[in-house]
Amino acid sequence: MIKSYKELIVWQKSIDFVIEIYRLTKQFPKEEIYGLASQIRRASVSIPSNIAEGFSRKHRREYSQFIRMAFASGAEVETQMIISKKLGYATVSTSQKADNLLVEIMKMLNSLNSSLVAKL
Numbered sequence: 001m002i003k004s005y006k007e008l009i010v011w012q013k014s015i016d017f018v019i020e021i022y023r024l025t026k027q028f029p030k031e032e033i034y035g036l037a038s039q040i041r042r043a044s045v046s047i048p049s050n051i052a053e054g055f056s057r058k059h060r061r062e063y064s065q066f067i068r069m070a071f072a073s074g075a076e077v078e079t080q081m082i083i084s085k086k087l088g089y090a091t092v093s094t095s096q097k098a099d100n101l102l103v104e105i106m107k108m109l110n111s112l113n114s115s116l117v118a119k120l
Contacts, residue, residue, distance in 0.1 A: 005055035010108040014048035014070075017105060020098040021077070028089045036089070040080045046073035047105065064116040071109045074102055 005011050021044040025037040032038075047070045054066025081099065084090045 005052040008051060008055065008112075010105060010112060011048050011051045011055075013101060013105050013108070014051060017098060017101040018044045018048060020101060024090055024095055024098055025084075027094070028084070032089065036080060036084055036087075040077055040084065043073045043076040043080065046070070047077070051109075060116050060120055064113055064120070067109055067113045067116065071106060071113070074106050074109065078102060078106075 002008060018041075021040055025032075025040055028037040050066045050070035050073065054063040054070070057063050057066065081090065081095060081102075085092070085095065
C-alpha cells in the first residue's frame with residue numbers, strides 16, 4: 001500500500017517534468033520572464049502539487065477532484081507550449097523531452113482518476 005504521494009510514479013514524473021519546464025523556459029526571451037515563462041512554470045508546478053494535495057485528502061471523491069485539476073493544469077501547459085513553439089521560444093527538438101513526459105503524465109492521471117472513480 002502506498003503511504004505517501006512521493007511513492008506515486010505519476011508524482012515523481014511530474015517533478016521531473018517541472019524541472020524540464022524550468023530548463024526549457026530559462027531559454028525564453030527575458031521579456032517573457034513574467035509572461036509566458038511564468039505561466040508555464042506555475043501550471044507545471046500545479047501538476048505535482050495537486051497530486052500531493054489530493055493524496056492527502058480523506059475521501060476518494062476529493063482525491064479524484066485534485067487529480068482532475070492536475071490533468072487540467074497539464075492541458076494548460078500543453079496549450080502554453082504550443083504557443084511558445086509558434087512564437088519561436090521553443091522548438092520541437094528542445095521541447096521533446098517535456099512533451100513526452102507530459103503525454104505520459106496525462107495518461108497516468110487519466111488512469112489514476114479512472115481507478116478512483118471506479119471505487120466510489
